[in-house]
Amino acid sequence: MARRGSYAKGIAKREEILTAALEVIARNGYRRTSVRELAEAVGLSQAGLLHYFSSKEELFQEVLRKRDEVDHDSYGVDMARPIDGLIAVIRHNADVPGLVQLYAQLSVEAVDPEHPSHDFFVERYESVRREFGEFIREEQRAGAIDPELDPDLTATLFVAASDGLQTQWMLDPSIDMSEHIMQLWRLVARKA
Amino acid sequence: MARRGSYAKGIAKREEILTAALEVIARNGYRRTSVRELAEAVGLSQAGLLHYFSSKEELFQEVLRKRDEVDHDSYGVDMARPIDGLIAVIRHNADVPGLVQLYAQLSVEAVDPEHPSHDFFVERYESVRREFGEFIREEQRAGAIDPELDPDLTATLFVAASDGLQTQWMLDPSIDMSEHIMQLWRLVARKA
DNA sequence: AATGAAAACCGAACGGGATATGGTTTCCGA
DNA sequence: TCGGAAACCATATCCCGTTCGGTTTTCATT
Numbered sequence: 001m002a003r004r005g006s007y008a009k010g011i012a013k014r015e016e017i018l019t020a021a022l023e024v025i026a027r028n029g030y031r032r033t034s035v036r037e038l039a040e041a042v043g044l045s046q047a048g049l050l051h052y053f054s055s056k057e058e059l060f061q062e063v064l065r066k067r068d069e070v071d072h073d074s075y076g077v078d079m080a081r082p083i084d085g086l087i088a089v090i091r092h093n094a095d096v097p098g099l100v101q102l103y104a105q106l107s108v109e110a111v112d113p114e115h116p117s118h119d120f121f122v123e124r125y126e127s128v129r130r131e132f133g134e135f136i137r138e139e140q141r142a143g144a145i146d147p148e149l150d151p152d153l154t155a156t157l158f159v160a161a162s163d164g165l166q167t168q169w170m171l172d173p174s175i176d177m178s179e180h181i182m183q184l185w186r187l188v189a190r191k192a
Numbered sequence: 193m194a195r196r197g198s199y200a201k202g203i204a205k206r207e208e209i210l211t212a213a214l215e216v217i218a219r220n221g222y223r224r225t226s227v228r229e230l231a232e233a234v235g236l237s238q239a240g241l242l243h244y245f246s247s248k249e250e251l252f253q254e255v256l257r258k259r260d261e262v263d264h265d266s267y268g269v270d271m272a273r274p275i276d277g278l279i280a281v282i283r284h285n286a287d288v289p290g291l292v293q294l295y296a297q298l299s300v301e302a303v304d305p306e307h308p309s310h311d312f313f314v315e316r317y318e319s320v321r322r323e324f325g326e327f328i329r330e331e332q333r334a335g336a337i338d339p340e341l342d343p344d345l346t347a348t349l350f351v352a353a354s355d356g357l358q359t360q361w362m363l364d365p366s367i368d369m370s371e372h373i374m375q376l377w378r379l380v381a382r383k384a
Numbered sequence: 385a386a387t388g389a390a391a392a393c394c395g396a397a398c399g400g401g402a403t404a405t406g407g408t409t410t411c412c413g414a
Numbered sequence: 415t416c417g418g419a420a421a422c423c424a425t426a427t428c429c430c431g432t433t434c435g436g437t438t439t440t441c442a443t444t
Contacts, residue, residue, distance in 0.1 A: 160356030170303035
């Protein structure tokens with residue numbers, strides 16, 4: 001049998017790195033977070049840290065992937081409707097500015113097709129739009145949303161609004177992101 | 193009298209740099225645009241280029257400021273309604289991906305309060321929201337928009353949607369940004 | 385038209401960034 | 415217990431933005 005996979009110590013260290021990365025980013029901001037700092041935060045050399053992640057960008061991508069998993073478990077499953085999950089996530093995001101900043105930064109950098117996280121984000125957006133679009137179709141069948149509305153277009157709009165609100169919120173934290181999304185939902189939900 | 197200000201040659205060179213920066217970004221993407229390349233593109237050394245702009249970030253900010261001026265002159269003045277101006281700008285943006293990328297990148301980096309362009313973006317968003325919010329108030333007075341809608345909230349939503357759509361469009365250029373904004377406008381505009 | 389001060393520009397160097405290389409040490413299953 | 419892979423490090427490399435101390439060019443003043 002070929003020996004493959006990591007040792008127990010390595011698996012724990014990897015998790016520790018992901019957690020520490022978040023703390024460092026939350027404290028210093030994305031721009032001022034270097035692999036040197038990340039390495040120091042977990043008691044490794046730069047090369048030691050890069051043993052776990054082939055690049056800084058891949059490390060960050062893994063942080064976001066893990067966040068997606070946690071969010072999906074917390075707000076995706078037990079929530080009755082995806083819109084409630086979306087609002088819950090957005091509310092939660094206001095408590096983790098480091099993650100929001102990391103996400104905003106990496107998603108924009110990844111528009112470059114050569115960026116290592118390009119495919120990750122392309123697929124992520126596709127799946128988020130697909131899921132939310134499907135939800136809107138359901139609401140239309142249930143009569144809660146105007147059937148004339150294009151569900152895919154509307155889903156894209158929700159995702160866009162969520163992303164754009166984050167930028168404005170980071171520049172001005174007095175902006176209440178969830179309130180704006182609720183307003184958008186009221187706009188698409190049929191009245192009376 | 194103290195001699196101050198630039199020579200004719202310098203003023204022309206400065207403009208040339210701003211124009212060339214756009215071309216280089218459009219060709220190489222923001223990530224791969226270095227001051228070395230920028231300098232080569234206009235026949236200067238790195239230090240020579242930095243004589244005009246104290247930093248790379250300041251140069252990029254000036255590119256965006258110039259874009260704002262041009263857009264404002266082109267779509268802000270002669271357009272009847274700001275919403276038409278917004279849609280026209282968004283349509284135009286699809287033809288200048290380099291600018292869109294530069295804007296998206298810099299606006300996110302500038303969320304760091306230490307970033308040299310932080311104040312620029314804070315003020316820019318404030319003024320855009322104020323202008324659009326005022327327009328919405330006018331439409332409400334004219335009876336074109338539900339007076340119950342919070343105009344500032346709605347303005348923020350339009351800005352957020354515009355920004356967020358750009359990210360999705362850069363990742364998937366088949367997305368029609370203007371169509372989505374028109375959809376949003378239909379949602380807020382009173383029907384029948 | 386000569387002058388001189390500031391603008392325009394350059395070569396070289398600096399500090400810091402991510403990452404590749406070639407190791408040594410530690411782990412742990414066969 | 416042993417051997418191979420994982421875990422980890424010191425060092426080196428290359429590119430980045432930026433600084434410093436110049437030289438050359440421009441052009442208002444005289």
